[in-house]
Amino acid sequence: MVGHRGTAARLGWPLDSRRRPRRGQPTPESFTMISIDDQEMVELARIWYRYGGPPADEILVRFGIGRVTFHRRVLGLISTRQFRSLLTIEDRTAIERVANGHIGITPVGRPARTGPIGAASQHIR
Known part of the structure; x- marks a missing residue:
């Protein structure tokens, strides 16, 4: 009896359950937890996206x-289930836009800026 309860408790299954979960049923091990650092990273990105992202010194500290x-980490995190x-579609889209800009990915359909603002328009005239 002790071995069964010990195994069930170690695996995170309810102690009153005498059976293991059926194949395909989720077990506590199959759930992924969101770490505090991950939450803080996404929250910092959410707070600062309106201003072009958090300052580099804040991220470093x-x-x-x-x-x-x-x-890059924020992009990976916000793409998880x-x-x-937890994020609104507007927040997620804005965070993606800012993060992609910082790592050098430009949105589809927009050419990357290579010079000062307005330099491209001078060549069109």
Whole structure:
């Protein structure tokens, strides 16, 4: 009896259950937890996206990583199921736009700027 309860408790299954979950049923091990650092990264990106993203020194002090690494991680995090359900579509889209800009990815259909603002319009005339 002790072995069964110990195994069930170790696996995270309810102690009153005498059976293991059927194949295909989720077990506690199949759920992924969102870490505090992941939550803080996405929250920082959400707060700062209106201003072009968080300052590089803030990212370095809080997470010990550079700006490009931060934005790559944020892009990976907000594409997961857990964060898709926590962010509005508007916030997620805006965060993606800012993060892509910091890592050098331009939106589809828009040419990358290579010079100062307005330089492209001078060549059109």
